[in-house]
Amino acid sequence: MDNFQEDTSNQSYLDYNDTDFDYDLIGPCSPQNNHSVQLVVGPYVHSIICILGLVGNSLVIVTYALYKRTKSMTDVYLLNVAVADLLFVASLPFIVYNELSAWSMGPVACKLLRGSYSVNLYSGMLLLACISTDRYVAIVQVRRSFRLRSLAYSRLICAAVWALAGLLSLPSFYFYSWYQPSHSRDAFIDEKHSNSTAGAEYVCEFRFRYTTEAHTTKVALPSMQLAVGFFLPLLVMVFCYSAIVGKLLRARNFQRHKAVRVVLAVVAVFVVCQLPYNLTLLYDTASMFRLQSCEGADVLQAAKTVTQTLAYLHCCLNPVLYAFVGVKFRNHFRRIVQDLCCLGKRYIRPRRFSRVTSEIYVSSRRSVDGSSENGSSFTM
Amino acid sequence: MASGKVCFLATLCSLLILSTFIGDAQSARCCLGYTNRRLPCKPLLGYTIQNINRSCDIPTVIFHLRGRFVCADPSSIHTQRLTKCLDARLERNNRITANRT
Structure with a gap:
């Protein structure tokens, strides 16, 4: 223990060899410094997605609100998907703005934006699964369709979907916090050094009280998003649409090829938009508490950003794929x-x-x- | 009409590819690995504890050297010795400044 004690005279550390020391020291990873590209390109991509999504989904909602009086079960689902997607793209500019401006809109915006993002993600995905089930019942289970496809029934299902989405998003509302990312405990010899790490920038990230709680929640939340927000809808869609395609190919209808093409487009767009992001998320969650290099973390972060943008694009394509078709x-x-x-x-x-x-x-x-x-x- | 659509899609795709170079605003500076080398206590100015309760995912002790930070494994005995050494020095410093005033 004694050999660690030393006098605090300021000269003492000047005589140790700095260059010998520099080698193989691992420091905290600094944020990527291509911030300028992010500032220029990011807003453009997101505003294109935002405008397309706003226009497409509002057209769907306006059409239903003003003209389509006789609403079927499918119409109720399509309207709900459009509402979820519209809310999603409407919150997108605020999220992007806050990510770029160190969450200048404050703690309420942080919780609201993160929470509503989660609600809209879950409800959108589950509603797409509902639509595929509805089509499956209508086309494959024709006999049961009169009993199962009623307006009241579909409204009940939509209410259940929104309630479930809200329930699954409660942890996001609760654990996302607005704070300055300083560390839990600092000990410094000089006061002037302690100022160097205290960043004035705020973040909107997870904050936990206990380490065990942090450990579980950091894995549980993305896992739930993967399971309920991607794999469950994917499985339902694959099952329902493959049964539908099978039935359509056996039927003698001159429109069947168009219908099969529409089904394939719906599934293909879902997979192309959502699969890359969810695979990245899966990898990120699986390697969360593992040691890694800064370069590796940068690559993973970049992959997450790009695939997430692709996933956002899904919201703009839904009106075309489901309503305008x-x-x-x-x-x-x-x-x-x-x-x-x-x-x-x-x-x-x-x-x-x-x-x-x-x-x-x-x-x-x-x-x-x-x-x-x-x-x-x-x-x- | 069709060429317009293709143009639009191409623009969208190129923008998506361009956005590859976007790193999402990394929220905080986190340690993601540990330094294997044993640091002496002498040049250290202080330390910070990074736990997983916030945005970082790896528990770390961050030692402050002049002009740089070094990540260390909090479970290693050497790291614990270093933090004790720093705590002792810190306490002595505080006592000196208290005596002066």
């Missing part, structure tokens, strides 16, 4: 566009016509002409 839905949507054009004609004088409205008008005329393509849509 249906012929009935498109007809309702056309009526909205036509009515808007009529309004425009009535209230705006011709010379003040903006180019955008006239383009919509032209395209709606064209689509009305081509609306003879009728028949059963896949979304029924």
Whole structure:
């Protein structure tokens, strides 16, 4: 013990050899320094996703709210998916802004944004599983479909999905906190050194009271997200859609190829958008308490960011894949566009016509002409 | 119409690829590995304990040297000796400053 004691005269540490020492010392990993690229590109990608998602999902909601009076079970699900996706993309700019500005919006925004992110993720994914089950019942279990596919039933299921999503998100609401990432205990010889680590920047991350609690929750939350937010919907979709495709291929219907293509597109988009992110998350969770190098951690972090962006893209594609693919839905949507054009004609004088409205008008005329393509849509 | 869609998709893809170079704002500086080398007590200025209760996932003792930080395994006996040594020095320092005032 004695050989560690030494006098505190300031000169004492000047005579040890610094260069000999520098070698193979491992320090804390510093944040990546390509922050400028993140500042430039990140907002663009996210704003494209945000705008596409806002436009697509609001169109779905407006179409349902204004025009589609006779709502079927599928309509209720599609409307709920659109609401979940809309909430998701609406919170996206706030999350990106806060990540870039050291969570300047404060503790309430931190808990709300992290919590609502989780609610929308779970509800969106579970609703997609519900849609596949609904289609499975309608197409494969035709006899049972009259009993199982009622409006009240679907509303009950949607309420249950939102409640479950809220329940699964409670830990996120509870454990995400807004704090300065200083460490739990500091001991310094000089006061001036203690100031060097105290960062003024806030983060919105997990904070726990006990180490055991931290250990369990840090693994349990991503595991639950993987299980309920990805693998369960994936399994349900694969089961339901493979049964549907099997049935469709046996049926003699001239529209069957289109329906099969739609099914394949729905599953393919789900897998392409969600699988990379969830595999990265799985790897990240499995290697969480393992020692690693800073370079390895940087690569993993970059992979997580890119695959997460790809997963966000799913929200913009859902309106196209589920709502606009249906012929009935498109007809309702056309009526909205036509009515808007009529309004425009009535209230705006011709010379003040903006180019955008006239383009919509032209395209709606064209689509009305081509609306003879009728028949059963896949979304029924 | 089709070429417009392709152009749009291409732009989106290239933006996605560009965003590869985005590192998500790493929330805090965390130690992810341990230094094997045995440090002497002499040049150390202080230490910080990093536990897993916050955003970092590896329990670590971070020693402060002049101009740098070194991550050490908190379960190693040597690290525990070093923290004791620093605690003793810290206490002595505090006593001296208290006597002066």
